[in-house]
Amino acid sequence: MKRAISAIEKRKALPWRKVLRGIALSILLSLCGGAPVFAQESGAPINLVDSDTIVRFGFPVFLDYMALESIGSPQNGNFADLARSSGFDDSAGGKYLETGVILQGIGLNIPSAGDGELLFIQNAQALSGGMPAAAGNFLAIAHRDGFISLYSAKDFIPSSASKTEIRKGDSIGIAARAPGSENANYLFRLYDGKSRLWANPALFIQGFNDSVSPKITQIALLGEKETYIAENRKNVTQMIPQGSYLLAVSVVDPRYRNESISGLFRLKAVLNGQIIADKKLDAARVTENGLSFMEMQAPSSNSVDKAGRLLLGKQFLPSGKHTLEVFAYDYAGNEAKFTWQFSAR
């Protein structure tokens, strides 16, 4: 089956964007063992091309359903912030990561991302068995090729279940006005049922107006007993014991004026000139144990530590001087780099 992503194909991409797009697609293809990821023969089942109303983007993003005003803050718009603020912390599982991005509605209306059929409406305080409806009201639309799009928002009132055939752009409900805006913001999630992936909707959006680089706010090496935080003080070389460490990184993708936030897309770590991690945030794979982000083992709590830092894998550090370079890219192609020189003994 011929597959393409028209949203991306239509994008007037800059050369570096094309490179990133190629990387994204190749990763998506590799995630599916070579099988195409986003099924379509003509036209896209999901089409966010016309979304010139993107206010923020991140995959995934944390959403506090009880206080969705928080999505008005740019700092919450990316993956790393999600991890920090997800708030769900238990003694065993730690924090978790959640798929989704925040988009802006048309006024208070939440538009459908594509033609489809109403699959599920949650418009009650409890699930069928009595569990609290923790995600609040939400609505799911089944599209062709196995895609399901999910919509939720603060004070979201889904449209009636009597209308089951939905066209792209139809209002599927209304939500509360975002602080300081005339529009509602909503959480958008995209599930590819055929590939069993939560897809990063960035792949369906063109024209991110994001000129600001992500910001690497912390690099840490997590040892069995101690954690070492990178410091870049002049004339001081940090010393750490030799041994195995988990590399943990905190990144934010800030916003500049009225620009969009395209969201953290890729993290790369280079140790002494050798790439030790190159992780993309293009999709989360569904496994029997939960969600696998960045090719880490599911559940998603394996991809983030209790301090909310993203985990890039384990590395043995022998005695000697080391140079660790961490690169972070947002989806618009902006790059940030942090270089840490330290010694192990």
Added chain:
Amino acid sequence: MGWAIMMASLLYILLAQRSLVQTQTITLIGAQPVVEGSAATSPFQAAPIFGFPYTENSRFFILRPDQQGLTEIKKDGSFLWSIEFGTPITADSISASLSAWGLLDGSIKILDEVGRIIAALNPSSEVASKYGCVYGIAVSSNGAIVAALYGIDPQYFLIYAKNGDGYRLVSSRKLDKQVRNAQELAFSTDGEFAIGRTADGLAVYDVAKKQSKIVHPADFAGEAELQVKPIGKDGFVFLLAKGDKRFSGLIRKGALEALFPVDGAVASIRIEESGFLLASGNWAYRYKVSAR
């Protein structure tokens, strides 16, 4: 008015002492104002977990805000187990030793008391719906039978029976109409009957006869919401919301034995030793189920 409340309260106090007998008719025995701010302490206060607490069958759960994972804790708040699902939970059923979870992607997970997945059911491999989604689920207390409302185009009322280490589909009833929101399904206490609302009417499965049927379409079909709770050995009490009207009633062995209108503000049912209680925002209506 005050006298009436006082008399009703007195009547309730007197009648509430009477034990429940095997019953077939229902009598309102009193109504009382709901006292706000229960003195009962929350078992979740000790839990260092953020989420939505829920208790069922003396088990304590914290549901994740994205509705895609949960943790079971002990009564003192200490951790028991945690799980993350691939897609959001759309239906749940919890017994003393098992729990069943229906997911948006149409799959069903059956977990034991330590959170292990003992069965992963995939209705899409057995019935042909255009889209999969689980709209309702119930597991019998002994885990022998699982009932589910599944799929779109068409929708099915499915029954799985325990078969060795797994479950086998033993009944699938194709429905003419379909719901798009969660529906409550329940098993009777003896595990012999499962019921649940569908868009065609009330679906009933008789375990002994291995038969499912749709009954009382006039009352239960169409746009409505149904809460249902097992009562006695083989009965169910229900609360049916149709538009701004509310009805309650009793079903025994799949037969509707009582149906009557109730206060439009009634929102929940609670089963008690001597009958059941319907609670609205400000009032609680206590019913005794008496012998015929």
